Amino acid sequence: MADGEDSDLRAEDLPPPDASWDDIWRLALTFNGYQHWGSFEKCAEVANQERDATLIDLRTCLFFEFQRWRHYGDEPDEEAEPYIRSLVSKIRERVSAADA
Template sequence: MLSFEQKIPDADACWSSIERFAITFDGYKYWGSAEACAEVANAQRQGTLTELRTCIFFEQRQWKNQDEMLDFIALRHIEMLMN
């Protein structure tokens, strides 16, 4: 069985793969609120798997809530988080 670290999509993965990974973690529940999750995500610390997953989860939720297509700049930002 693969660990979560092995299931992290490559930085150049398509958005749908990244999005599927993002929603396997509920950052709101883990951190106790949307505000606490946002604080961690906006700090953009990715020193731990949980911090990385929080950042990716939060980005996915932001784009889902905007009901817009992910733009090139946002995708590059997410790729940088994953490197």
């Protein structure tokens, strides 16, 4: 899972639904949205649309949420938490389906 390739993700590597922020952010950082999309702007566009059609979309959104909250210097608030945890859940669903 080190290089951020989707093929490297396995369900057993993903944090549980009640994971700590540290564990969720570790997952977020296995993918570099800026590098994948070629710019901050394109990564932000995908993330701010909250796209979820592909595993790359989901990983982009999670990566960008990490960057957003790191910029704020705080943990996600009660409004953002369900969205972020839903990203992890959707990532788990996609990875589990691919592993099957």
